[in-house]
Amino acid sequence: MKIAVYSGNIPSTTFIENLIEGLCNSGFEILLFGKQTQNVSYSGNVKAYPTPVNNLKLVFFVIKESVKLFFKDSKLFFKFHKTVREKNKSLKSFFKNAGVLLPVLNNKPDIFHIQWAKTVEMYPELFELFDCKVALSLRGAHINYSPLLDKNLAEAYRKNFPSIDGFHAVSNAIAAEAMKYGADEKKIKVIHSSVKDELFEKYAELFRGDTKLEIISVGRFHWKKGYHYALDAMKILADKGISFNYTIVAQGVIPEEILFLLDEYRLGEKVRIIQGLKHEELIMKLQSSHLLLLPSVEEGIANVVLEAMAVGVPVITTDCGGMSEVVEDNNNGYTVSVRDPETIAAKVIQFIGTEFNAKKDLALKGKQTIEKEFTREKQIREFTDFYESILKNN
Amino acid sequence: MRIGIVLPEVPGYSETFFNSKIKGLQESGHYIIVFSNKKARNKFSYEVKSSYPVFEKKSFKQSGLFAVVLIKTFIKNPAITVNLIRLESKTGKSFSESLKSVYINSHILSGKLDRIHFGFTTMILKRENVAKAIGAKMSISFRGYDINVFPLKNKDCYKNLWRKVDKVHTISDYLYRKALSLGLPKEVEFQKITPAIDISSFKVKDEIGKINKKIKILTVGRLNWIKDYETSISAMKILNERGIDFTYNIIGEGAELERLTFAVYQSGLQDKVNFLGKKEHKEINEYMRESDIYLQPSMQEGFCVSVLEAQATGLQCIVSDAEGLKENVIDGVTGWVVKRRSPEKFAEKITEVINLPDHKRKETAMNARKRVETEFTIEGQKKKFNKFFTE
Numbered sequence: 001m002k003i004a005v006y007s008g009n010i011p012s013t014t015f016i017e018n019l020i021e022g023l024c025n026s027g028f029e030i031l032l033f034g035k036q037t038q039n040v041s042y043s044g045n046v047k048a049y050p051t052p053v054n055n056l057k058l059v060f061f062v063i064k065e066s067v068k069l070f071f072k073d074s075k076l077f078f079k080f081h082k083t084v085r086e087k088n089k090s091l092k093s094f095f096k097n098a099g100v101l102l103p104v105l106n107n108k109p110d111i112f113h114i115q116w117a118k119t120v121e122m123y124p125e126l127f128e129l130f131d132c133k134v135a136l137s138l139r140g141a142h143i144n145y146s147p148l149l150d151k152n153l154a155e156a157y158r159k160n161f162p163s164i165d166g167f168h169a170v171s172n173a174i175a176a177e178a179m180k181y182g183a184d185e186k187k188i189k190v191i192h193s194s195v196k197d198e199l200f201e202k203y204a205e206l207f208r209g210d211t212k213l214e215i216i217s218v219g220r221f222h223w224k225k226g227y228h229y230a231l232d233a234m235k236i237l238a239d240k241g242i243s244f245n246y247t248i249v250a251q252g253v254i255p256e257e258i259l260f261l262l263d264e265y266r267l268g269e270k271v272r273i274i275q276g277l278k279h280e281e282l283i284m285k286l287q288s289s290h291l292l293l294l295p296s297v298e299e300g301i302a303n304v305v306l307e308a309m310a311v312g313v314p315v316i317t318t319d320c321g322g323m324s325e326v327v328e329d330n331n332n333g334y335t336v337s338v339r340d341p342e343t344i345a346a347k348v349i350q351f352i353g354t355e356f357n358a359k360k361d362l363a364l365k366g367k368q369t370i371e372k373e374f375t376r377e378k379q380i381r382e383f384t385d386f387y388e389s390i391l392k393n394n
Numbered sequence: 395m396r397i398g399i400v401l402p403e404v405p406g407y408s409e410t411f412f413n414s415k416i417k418g419l420q421e422s423g424h425y426i427i428v429f430s431n432k433k434a435r436n437k438f439s440y441e442v443k444s445s446y447p448v449f450e451k452k453s454f455k456q457s458g459l460f461a462v463v464l465i466k467t468f469i470k471n472p473a474i475t476v477n478l479i480r481l482e483s484k485t486g487k488s489f490s491e492s493l494k495s496v497y498i499n500s501h502i503l504s505g506k507l508d509r510i511h512f513g514f515t516t517m518i519l520k521r522e523n524v525a526k527a528i529g530a531k532m533s534i535s536f537r538g539y540d541i542n543v544f545p546l547k548n549k550d551c552y553k554n555l556w557r558k559v560d561k562v563h564t565i566s567d568y569l570y571r572k573a574l575s576l577g578l579p580k581e582v583e584f585q586k587i588t589p590a591i592d593i594s595s596f597k598v599k600d601e602i603g604k605i606n607k608k609i610k611i612l613t614v615g616r617l618n619w620i621k622d623y624e625t626s627i628s629a630m631k632i633l634n635e636r637g638i639d640f641t642y643n644i645i646g647e648g649a650e651l652e653r654l655t656f657a658v659y660q661s662g663l664q665d666k667v668n669f670l671g672k673k674e675h676k677e678i679n680e681y682m683r684e685s686d687i688y689l690q691p692s693m694q695e696g697f698c699v700s701v702l703e704a705q706a707t708g709l710q711c712i713v714s715d716a717e718g719l720k721e722n723v724i725d726g727v728t729g730w731v732v733k734r735r736s737p738e739k740f741a742e743k744i745t746e747v748i749n750l751p752d753h754k755r756k757e758t759a760m761n762a763r764k765r766v767e768t769e770f771t772i773e774g775q776k777k778k779f780n781k782f783f784t785e
Contacts (some may be wrong), residue, residue: 145656223653228619232735257619259546260693298656338660339628 001387004031004109008119010048011040015193015303016115020046022380028387031109033100049103058099065102072106080105080129097122101129111135111165111387117142117178121156124163133165133390138178138188140170140300141224144321147181157181166390168383170300171322189386192325193301194379195370199310203367204287206312206360213244213352216289218282218304219296221250226295226318227258232341233295235265237348244270244348246293249285251276286313291351296320297338306374309333309366314359316347326374332365396425397783398507398530400517403432404442411589411699411775412513416440418776419783427505443501460497467500474503478527485523485554499524509533509783511563515540515552522554533561533782536569538696538718543620545576552576563587563782565697568717585782588721589699590775593767595675596706599683603756605710609640609748612685612709614678614700617648617669619693622714624657626691628737631661633744642667643685645678682707687744692716693734702770705729705762710747710755712740728762 003023007016010032024030024045032042036050052058070077084101088094100122104112113135114120120136147154158181167188169175175188207214215234219225227248234246246267254273262271277285286292292308294317301322305315309326315333317323318340327333334351336343351359397419405412405428416426417439426440434442446463449456468475475496482492496503499521502510507530512518515534525532534555545551556577562584564570570584611630615621623644630642644654644667651669658667673681682688688704688711695718702722704711711729713719723729730747732739747755 145652145659148659149652149655223619223650224656255619256543256547260543260620263546264693297660339624339657 001111001391002029002031002107002109003387004033004104004107004112005115006033006112006119006123007115008034010034010036010050011038012115018194018196018376019379019383022376023383026380026384028384031107033104049107051099051103055095058095062095062098062102065106066098068106069102076105076130083129104132105129108132111390113137113168115139117157118146118153120160120164124160134163135166135168135387135390136161136164138167138169138174138183140174140321141298143174143177143181144298144300145224154181165393166386168386171325173322173325174300189382189389191379191382191386192322192374193303193306194374194376195303195306195310197376199283199307200367200371202283202287203310203312206314206356206363207288207290211243213242213291213348214247214289215244215291215293215348216247216249216286217293217295218249218286219294219302221252221255221258224296224298225250226297226338228261229297229339229341230293230295230344231258231261231265231267231271233293233344233348234267234271236341236345238265238267238270240345240349242349242352246271247274247285247289248272249274249277249282283307283311287311289313291316291348293344294318294323295344296323299323301326305333306370309363310370310374312363312367314351314363314366316344316351326369327366330362332362332369395508395783396427396506398427398429398502398505398510399513400429400502400510400521401513402430402517404428404430404434404436404438414590414592414772414776415779418779421776422780422784424783427507429502429505443505445498445501448498463497463500464493467496467503471503474528478503478523481523481527495520495523503528511535511783515555516544518555519551522558525560526558531560532558533563534559535563536565536573536696538565538569538620538694541569541572541576542694542696550577552578556582561585561782565589566718566721568721569696572717585778587775587778587782588770589697589702590770590772591699591702591706591766592772593706596679596703597683598706598763599685599708602708602759603752603754605686605748605752605755607639609638609687609744610685611640611642611687611689611744612645612681612704613643613689613691614645614673614681614703615690615692615698616646617644617650617654619650620695621646622691622693622735623650623654625714625735625737626689626740627654627657627661627663627667629689629691629740629744630663630667632737632741634661634663634666636741636745638745638748640666642689643670643681644668645670645673645681647672678703679707682709685709687712687747689740689744690714690716690719691734691740692719695719695722698722701729702766705759706766708759708763710758711762712743712747714740723762724765727758728765729758 011017020030030046032048035053052061084098088097111133115137161182167183169188169190172190175190179185286308292313292315294302294305296318297320299321305317308315317327317335318338319335320338324335327335329335334347336347419426428440428442430444433444478496479492482495502524510525510530510532512534514537559582562582564586565588682704688709690701690713692714695716697718711723713723713731714734715731716734720731723731725731730743732743
């Protein structure tokens with residue numbers, strides 16, 4: 001089975017690259033389309049068909065691919081030409097559009113899998129041009145908030161969702177959101193993300209530390225990560241005289257808002273910001289913390305929570321997006337409502353007061369949840385079923 | 395006296411603060427030149443000089459212009475130019491950096507000024523030595539962003555500046571205290587002049603003290619994190635859960651629209667909270683007249699003119715305890731002050747105000763209007779500015 005993965009860029013984000021690797025290992029033939037941003041070599045069954053960014057190269061590319069298509073399937077070539085000419089008034093947009101479509105037509109995948117909903121509008125011609133099934137992933141912001149403000153995007157979803165053959169939702173919560181834009185419930189399959197198997201081997205007994213409570217959060221600086229609420233909670237803890245360190249592992253410029261709150265709350269020494277870490281270092285850092293805190297207001301399912309649980313770190317997470325599909329309060333971790341710093345602080349205090357064995361039990365249950373529900377093997381099996389059902393259904 | 399005022403751009407018609415200040419100074423016989431970073435299109439009652447452009451990329455055009463401007467400036471004002479280069483080198487700048495300073499300040503150097511005033515503290519960066527070079531006294535205005543936010547990103551940014559300033563204008567006691575904590579020496583003279591509003595252009599609402607059955611709540615201001623609309627939206631969620639019927643209008647535009655739209659959606663308030671975008675001065679007054687309660691949930695404020703306008707219109711003002719706002723509203727007298735970043739406290743206070751008898755609300759609104767009429771008038775502000783520049 002030939003699966004085309006379109007995520008805009010080659011290489012893509014870590015979790016999509018992981019997915020590609022997994023699918024390839026279980027016998028799928030993977031074709032990658034999009035702009036090449038870095039040089040990468042894929043092995044075995046993965047082939048990349050990048051579209052050039054440079055204008056001159058793009059023109060040559062379109063000519064070359066057009067000739068190829070003409071000799072392969074002249075009927076399709078004329079059909080393609082007519083459609084794309086009608087859609088694009090300017091020559092520049094014609095070339096851009098053609099540059100994206102041609103390699104797909106030349107390589108005819110069985111399923112064209114669009115990773116980001118926002119790009120759904122780029123490919124409606126595909127549905128008409130040749131018989132290719134289209135799958136769409138429903139992830140994070142693209143479904144949860146972008147279309148709230150961007151009415152054109154919401155309209156594009158309503159227009160295009162009915163012609164999608166199958167939806168992959170990263171959580172039940174996001175599936176429900178997508179149905180508001182006309183995604184057919186019967187065509188949606190919830191496939192949770194996964195953690196790498198080797199993480200389970202790193203599972204370690206609870207971090208004892210010495211005296212100070214170590215709390216950690218991981219994720220880029222963005223309002224949806226809710227760090228401002230986390231700092232509110234830290235201020236409450238500090239006012240109660242609780243001794244702790246709070247570490248934020250993030251990337252990029254520290255936003256004004258965060259700098260302001262740190263100054264305002266005089267949290268200076270208690271809060272540390274670390275600029276990015278390699279994955280292995282991150283896992284070590286997680287394991288030398290007592291608690292992982294996810295203060296987000298929006299998520300699909302945050303991978304860092306899955307990873308922390310897999311390696312035995314207790315988590316406090318908001319119930320945003322699909323998080324409560326992973327964490328059950330007081331069972332395998334702790335959950336709090338979004339935008340509620342008081343409760344975050346209360347949970348931290350509850351954690352401090354919990355007996356060591358009970359904490360250990362909670363961390364163990366966390367690991368068991370991930371082992372049962374969020375393994376690579378299960379994810380790939382579900383994707384296989386997903387693709388097969390799409391092909392079968394028509 | 396020849397007074398130069400340095401601003402990012404020439405003040406628009408709605409910027410009463412600068413316009414009335416300039417007018418007042420002209421009325422007392424001073425000659426005013428406004429130095430702006432942008433080219434002005436309209437005619438003004440005062441002289442306007444704009445700086446030469448600094449292009450993003452290095453280009454032939456830039457180098458040519460640079461050379462021409464330097465030569466021109468030197469021929470016109472040889473002594474001042476040499477002075478500036480010397481002063482810049484003394485503060486440790488390289489020769490080419492000193493030349494750059496001549497270029498970016500050349501529009502100011504020929505003004506024959508007795509006094510040079512920077513309308514924003516951040517405007518002075520890279521211009522610290524200009525006043526001394528031309529032999530003028532130097533003064534600055536503190537604005538919220540200058541003191542509250544900019545130094546967080548740029549540690550010690552004002553270190554070279556403080557010793558060179560002759561006089562400081564602050565819009566609130568709080569900003570002055572904060573500047574002291576940032577290293578402003580106590581010896582530097584300062585004067586507090588709060589913003590003022592033209593009360594005649596703010597029509598009071600009808601039937602002060604009465605409120606709509608469906609409560610109308612309003613906030614005006616840029617959609618910026620420091621305004622903390624997430625807190626007021628969370629407060630609305632609490633009100634909604636308690637069965638209070640209301641609409642909440644937010645006037646203003648800005649970078650946080652997506653974030654706030656999501657907060658409204660997540661709180662299930664799409665039917666109750668409206669983002670109205672930017673509105674003209676007159677329309678704002680109309681919205682205020684139709685509203686019952688004005689909220690200002692800001693994390694921090696220098697002073698906040700919108701709250702003055704709301705008080706002048708006769709609204710029930712509930713503001714956060716951001717330092718500047720505590721000076722703007724007298725808690726329990728002209729409005730109410732509640733803990734910042736606390737949706738619960740805002741919701742409680744709104745409920746409390748809704749449950750007050752009409753005459754109580756009327757009393758508060760009248761107190762507020764009266765205070766604005768006496769303490770925040772344009773006339774008073776003009777006088778204070780004259781004093782600021784002449785004494």
